Amino acid sequence: TVLGEKELRAPLEELEVALLENDAALSVVEELISQVKRDLVGKRKKWGVDAEGLVKNAIRDALLNILSAQKLDFDEFVSNREKPINIAFIGVNGTGKTTTIAKVAKRLLSYGHSVVIAAADTYRAGATEQIEQHASNLGIKLIKHQYGADPAAVVYDTVKYAKANRKEVVLSDTAGRMHTSVNLMEQLNKIRRVTKPDMVIFVDEAVAGNDAVERAKRFDELVGIDASILTKLDIDENGGAAISIAHSTSKPILFLGIGQGYEDLKKFDAEWLVDKLLS
Amino acid sequence: KLSNSLKETVRKIAMSNRIDKHIVDEVVRDIQRALIQADVKIALVKELSNRIRERSLKEKMVLNPREHVIKVVYEELMTVLGKAVEVPLASQKIMMVGLHGTGKTSTCAKLARYFQKKGLKPAVICADVYRPAASEQLRQLCDRIGVPFFDSANLPQGKGVVEIVKAGVEEFEKYDVKIIDTAGRHALEQEMIEEIHELRAKVKPEQRILVLDASIGQQASVQARAFDDAIGITGIIITKMDGTAKGGGALSAVSETDTGIAFVGTGETVDDLEKFESDRFLSRMLG
Numbered sequence: 160t161v162l163g164e165k166e167l168r169a170p171l172e173e174l175e176v177a178l179l180e181n182d183a184a185l186s187v188v189e190e191l192i193s194q195v196k197r198d199l200v201g202k203r204k205k206w207g208v209d210a211e212g213l214v215k216n217a218i219r220d221a222l223l224n225i226l227s228a229q230k231l232d233f234d235e236f237v238s239n240r241e242k243p244i245n246i247a248f249i250g251v252n253g254t255g256k257t258t259t260i261a262k263v264a265k266r267l268l269s270y271g272h273s274v275v276i277a278a279a280d281t282y283r284a285g286a287t288e289q290i291e292q293h294a295s296n297l298g299i300k301l302i303k304h305q306y307g308a309d310p311a312a313v314v315y316d317t318v319k320y321a322k323a324n325r326k327e328v329v330l331s332d333t334a335g336r337m338h339t340s341v342n343l344m345e346q347l348n349k350i351r352r353v354t355k356p357d358m359v360i361f362v363d364e365a366v367a368g369n370d371a372v373e374r375a376k377r378f379d380e381l382v383g384i385d386a387s388i389l390t391k392l393d394i395d396e397n398g399g400a401a402i403s404i405a406h407s408t409s410k411p412i413l414f415l416g417i418g419q420g421y422e423d424l425k426k427f428d429a430e431w432l433v434d435k436l437l438s
Numbered sequence: 439k440l441s442n443s444l445k446e447t448v449r450k451i452a453m454s455n456r457i458d459k460h461i462v463d464e465v466v467r468d469i470q471r472a473l474i475q476a477d478v479k480i481a482l483v484k485e486l487s488n489r490i491r492e493r494s495l496k497e498k499m500v501l502n503p504r505e506h507v508i509k510v511v512y513e514e515l516m517t518v519l520g521k522a523v524e525v526p527l528a529s530q531k532i533m534m535v536g537l538h539g540t541g542k543t544s545t546c547a548k549l550a551r552y553f554q555k556k557g558l559k560p561a562v563i564c565a566d567v568y569r570p571a572a573s574e575q576l577r578q579l580c581d582r583i584g585v586p587f588f589d590s591a592n593l594p595q596g597k598g599v600v601e602i603v604k605a606g607v608e609e610f611e612k613y614d615v616k617i618i619d620t621a622g623r624h625a626l627e628q629e630m631i632e633e634i635h636e637l638r639a640k641v642k643p644e645q646r647i648l649v650l651d652a653s654i655g656q657q658a659s660v661q662a663r664a665f666d667d668a669i670g671i672t673g674i675i676i677t678k679m680d681g682t683a684k685g686g687g688a689l690s691a692v693s694e695t696d697t698g699i700a701f702v703g704t705g706e707t708v709d710d711l712e713k714f715e716s717d718r719f720l721s722r723m724l725g
């Protein structure tokens with residue numbers, strides 16, 4: 160017998176709701192569901208396999224496809240790339256960029272790499288003091304300028320420092336900003352042009368809903384994203400936002416932030432996340 | 439976006455003077471998609487669309503079907519959203535709580551500025567002893583607008599959050615509005631939830647505001663409920679509405695906390711705080 164639309168409808172709807180309730184964006188879920196429907200309708204149904212099981216497996220494969228479309232091993236990248244490596248962290252306000260830099264710095268140190276941090280958020284109150292504290296906790300050199308200084312200049316100076324002092328990795332913290340601000344997005348572009356980062360990492364939070372698609376898309380369009388890190392998975396375990404971000408940027412997700420401590424960073428595992436989403 | 443597709447489907451209704459089930463189903467589907475994309479809780483979207491469908495079909499013949507359906511949608515959403523919450527221009531203690539990075543600290547300064555412009559004397563107390571440079575951040579914001587600031591540095595080392603706030607309230611006895619900033623926390627952090635529960639019990643702030651990021655997704659109701667259970671929320675502030683997020687999570691938060699929205703944050707400067715207006719909020723949400 161052949162799979163028909165009718166018997167696929169209920170399991171597809173059920174999974175659609177489950178994904179939406181786990182914070183996967185509507186546009187991505189709709190695309191996913193219609194693709195799975197196209198693939199399954201008219202397919203020969205094997206003995207003893209029910210429509211529900213088939214749908215779940217098809218969704219699982221489609222999700223894994225979205226998440227593993229682009230793979231990038233951060234540790235390998237750092238090991239193989241010519242030094243110093245300049246990595247910039249960007250994203251909207253409050254997503255966890257500064258805290259994530261501290262976590263990545265800790266991880267790099269544990270692998271024996273030397274790190275210097277660029278305090279390129281020269282705008283927000285207490286931003287320099289915040290990352291200064293993290294740098295001091297980790298015993299890492301920090302380069303900062305006056306409040307209000309040009310962020311591109313801070314990054315530039317930090318890369319210069321790295322070259323002169325044989326530091327392998329520069330981690331640049333930038334101010335949070337809305338993709339709706341033309342000036343602030345242009346400022347990021349300037350940082351990119353002037354300092355030519357080896358990697359631009361978009362940091363967003365798992366707590367965000369449908370807007371995760373729009374902001375990832377806009378940041379990628381206006382500035383360019385090489386990879387993403389998804390934070391606050393300890394708050395919202397389901398990580399549907401990972402699907403939204405991976406799908407709208409087609410860029411790899413490197414790490415997941417799972418708390419506020421320096422150890423709370425785990426390597427992204429697509430299978431693990433998909434199991435959580437479909438459990 | 440809803441406005442275009444909704445315009446299209448209700449244009450079809452306008453072609454006929456009667457509302458038939460087929461057209462209503464189409465319009466309701468469009469509304470569902472708009473609400474889901476606006477981050478309204480899925481269960482609430484289902485509930486709302488049933489009521490909208492039911493009400494739209496009840497009146498088979500109307501003078502203007504298009505306006506009728508839109509009116510129903512607005513009314514149903516307004517029922518959930520309720521009226522704006524008025525924070526009184528009076529002597530009070532205001533406690534700010536919410537998830538990490540939602541804008542509590544920035545909003546403390548914005549609120550202080552708001553009361554200052556209204557002729558009251560605000561003062562700010564920092565009860566966030568966890569985040570690196572949290573005090574420094576808030577101190578800088580307060581210095582910029584000439585508002586007095588109190589934090590753990592004013593006390594001997596190792597004082598708890600309750601002691602810090604009590605000392606601050608005492609210090610600022612001559613000030614009208616005392617605004618208390620707390621650390622970000624979430625529903626699963628038992629000790630942190632217990633902390634604000636104790637703070638509320640010992641300090642008795644008249645206002646307990648939940649600061650919510652406009653982009654919050656389906657977690658809104660779970661988190662709002664946890665904060666409400668812990669301290670009884672009296673009002674909500676939605677931040678970062680200058681982005682593209684529609685703030686649908688606010689609907690869930692309003693219904694979970696049985697309160698309303700007081701203000702909206704619309705940017706990073708201290709003046710970027712507006713009083714909440716439900717029809718502006720809804721027309722922005724429905725695109």
Ligand SMILES: Nc1nc2c(ncn2[C@@H]2O[C@H](COP(=O)(O)OP(=O)(O)OP(=O)(O)O)[C@@H](O)[C@H]2O)c(=O)[nH]1
Pocket residue numbers: 250251252253254255256257258259280283286333334335336390391392393394416417418419423538539569622624
């Ligand atoms: N629970 C949890 N909190 C996190 C995580 N990552 C960051 N945070 C918290 O989120 C809040 C904001 O973190 P920041 O690092 O200041 O965020 P940011 O993106 O640099 O913020 P801006 O620079 O203001 O745009 C802080 O309270 C962090 O401790 C995470 O993975 N889990």
Ligand SMILES: Nc1nc2c(ncn2[C@@H]2O[C@H](COP(=O)(O)OP(=O)(O)OP(=O)(O)O)[C@@H](O)[C@H]2O)c(=O)[nH]1
Pocket residue numbers: 252253283335336337536537538539540541542543544545566569572620621622623677678679680681702703704705706710
């Ligand atoms: N664009 C925009 N940014 C905002 C708004 N409100 C706050 N922010 C920014 O959001 C980021 C986080 O704000 P904070 O005030 O540090 O947030 P918080 O809730 O105190 O963070 P934690 O104490 O770590 O939980 C900062 O970059 C703020 O400037 C707003 O309405 N619009």
Ligand SMILES: [Mg+2]
Pocket residue numbers: 256257258280286332333334335
């Ligand atoms: Mg930061």
Ligand SMILES: [Mg+2]
Pocket residue numbers: 542543544566569572620621622
């Ligand atoms: Mg804060």
